[in-house]
Amino acid sequence: MTETIPASATAGPATAPPLLSVRDLTMAFPGKRSATGRRGAPVRAVDGVSFELAAGETLGLVGESGCGKSTTGRMLVRLLEPTSGSITFEGREISRLSQGAMRPLRRHLQMVFQDPHSSLNPRQTVARIISDPLLVQGWSASDARRRAAELMELTGLIPEHIDRYPHEFSGGQAQRIGIARSLSTSPRLIIADEPVSALDVSVQAQIVNLMERLRRELGLAYVFIAHDLSVVKRVSDRVAVMYLGRIVEIGDKRRLYADPQHPYTRALLSAVPLPDPAAERRRERIVLLGDPPSPAAPPPGCSFHPRCPKAQEICRTERPTLQPVAGRDVACHFPGN
Numbered sequence: 001m002t003e004t005i006p007a008s009a010t011a012g013p014a015t016a017p018p019l020l021s022v023r024d025l026t027m028a029f030p031g032k033r034s035a036t037g038r039r040g041a042p043v044r045a046v047d048g049v050s051f052e053l054a055a056g057e058t059l060g061l062v063g064e065s066g067c068g069k070s071t072t073g074r075m076l077v078r079l080l081e082p083t084s085g086s087i088t089f090e091g092r093e094i095s096r097l098s099q100g101a102m103r104p105l106r107r108h109l110q111m112v113f114q115d116p117h118s119s120l121n122p123r124q125t126v127a128r129i130i131s132d133p134l135l136v137q138g139w140s141a142s143d144a145r146r147r148a149a150e151l152m153e154l155t156g157l158i159p160e161h162i163d164r165y166p167h168e169f170s171g172g173q174a175q176r177i178g179i180a181r182s183l184s185t186s187p188r189l190i191i192a193d194e195p196v197s198a199l200d201v202s203v204q205a206q207i208v209n210l211m212e213r214l215r216r217e218l219g220l221a222y223v224f225i226a227h228d229l230s231v232v233k234r235v236s237d238r239v240a241v242m243y244l245g246r247i248v249e250i251g252d253k254r255r256l257y258a259d260p261q262h263p264y265t266r267a268l269l270s271a272v273p274l275p276d277p278a279a280e281r282r283r284e285r286i287v288l289l290g291d292p293p294s295p296a297a298p299p300p301g302c303s304f305h306p307r308c309p310k311a312q313e314i315c316r317t318e319r320p321t322l323q324p325v326a327g328r329d330v331a332c333h334f335p336g337n
C-alpha cells in the first residue's frame with residue numbers, strides 16, 4: 001500500500017525544482033522456494049520510500065544492515081529495477097527507461113561503492129579506470145587520459161601514478177580513484193554507498209573531507225548511505241532514517257540529531273560516542289531488543305513494535321505513516337519523548 005507523503009521534510013529546499021524526486025519506491029525480491037518448489041511471498045526490501053533532493057544538497061540515508069538503504073541507492077542509478085514507484089531526475093521520470101535510454105543520463109548520475117578495491121578492475125590501469133566512462137561517451141584517448149590526470153590531482157592522487165594498477169594503492173587511495181572515476185563525466189548527483197566504512201578511521205576523515213570539498217567546488221549533490229551516524233552527521237544537510245524498508249524519520253540534520261522524534265532514531269543516536277567523556281558517562285544508552293525482523297515476514301502494524309520501548313496496542317495493528325512533527329516527518333503513533 002502506498003501512503004501520502006507530506007511535503008514538509010521529505011522535500012529539500014523549496015526555491016528550485018528538486019534535482020531528484022523519489023515517490024513510493026518499492027523493491028520486492030521474489031520469495032525463496034520451499035522444499036516443495038512453492039515460492040514464498042515476495043520480500044519487500046524497500047517499501048514505499050519517498051524523498052526529494054535539491055541540487056548541491058546531501059541527504060544521509062541511515063539504518064542498520066538490511067534496512068534497504070543500499071537497495072534504494074542501487075535503484076536510484078538503475079543498477080536494480082524498481083518494482084514500483086517513480087524516480088524523477090532533473091524533471092525526467094527515469095524509473096522505467098530502458099538501459100539504452102538511460103545511457104546518456106548516466107553521466108549526470110554516478111555511484112561510489114563501499115569496497116574501493118573490489119569496485120576497481122584489477123587488470124586495468126588507473127588511466128583506463130577513470131577514463132573509461134569518457135571513452136564510452138566518445139572522447140579521444142588522449143583527451144580522456146588528460147582528463148583522468150586532472151581528476152587524479154583534484155582527488156588528491158599523484159597524476160604520475162596514472163599507469164599503476166589498483167593493487168599498488170592503499171584503501172584510501174583506491175577510494176579516491178573510485179571518486180575520480182565517478183567525477184569523470186561531471187555528474188550532478190553521486191550516490192555514495194557506505195563510501196568510507198571499509199577504511200581506517202583516520203582515512204575515513206580524509207575521504208569525507210575530500211567529498212565535502214568536491215561538493216562545494218563542483219556543486220554536487222549526494223545521497224550518502226551509511227550506518228555510521230557520526231559520519232552522516234558530518235556530511236549531510238538532511239537525514240532519512242530507514243527501518244525495514246521504510247523511512248521512519250526524515251528532516252533537517254540539526255533538528256534530527258538534537259531532538260530525535262522516532263524511538264528508533266533515538267536508539268541509534270544513543271549509541272553514537274560523544275566527544276566529551278563526562279557527557280558520555282552521563283548519557284543513557286537505549287538498547288533495542290533482538291535483531292531487526294526479516295523483511296520476508298515483517299511484523300503487522302508498526303514494523304518496529306517488537307523492539308520498541310514505547311510500543312502500545314495500536315502499534316501492533318496500525319502502521320504509522322510519515323506525518324509532520326517538530327519540523328520533520330516521523331512515522332510513529334507516539335513521537336517525541
Ligand code: SF4
Pocket residue numbers: 262263264302303304305306308309310311312315320331332333334335
Ligand atoms: Fe514505537 Fe509505536 Fe512509534 Fe512504532 S508506532 S515506533 S511501536 S511507539
